[in-house]
Amino acid sequence: MIWWKTFFEWSTRPNEITTYRKYLSENIFSLMELMKLQYHDVIFMPVKKFLDLIKWKNDLEQEKQKLMKEHESKIKSSQRQKRK
Numbered sequence: 198m199i200w201w202k203t204f205f206e207w208s209t210r211p212n213e214i215t216t217y218r219k220y221l222s223e224n225i226f227s228l229m230e231l232m233k234l235q236y237h238d239v240i241f242m243p244v245k246k247f248l249d250l251i252k253w254k255n256d257l258e259q260e261k262q263k264l265m266k267e268h269e270s271k272i273k274s275s276q277r278q279k280r281k
Contacts, residue, residue: 224251 225239228250232239239247 227254 224247225236228234228239228247229236231254232250242250
């Protein structure tokens with residue numbers, strides 16, 4: 198009974214349902230682009246694999262941002278040294 202009550206409470210909040218659907222569809226389409234997969238391949242993918250790929254994608258994006266910031270800081274420091 199706890200599961201039913203929890204589901205009922207969750208399903209009666211339309212904002213959360215809309216948010217969940219939005220993020221789910223964004224994740225599906227981002228995986229399609231990243232992995233070059235068809236829509237049905239992502240939809241029929243096991244949930245565990247789907248979640249692992251999303252986590253991997255997020256880690257990859259964070260690493261990319263970190264590298265870009267490092268590269269940007271190196272460029273700025275080299276420009277400062279050239280000015281001197």
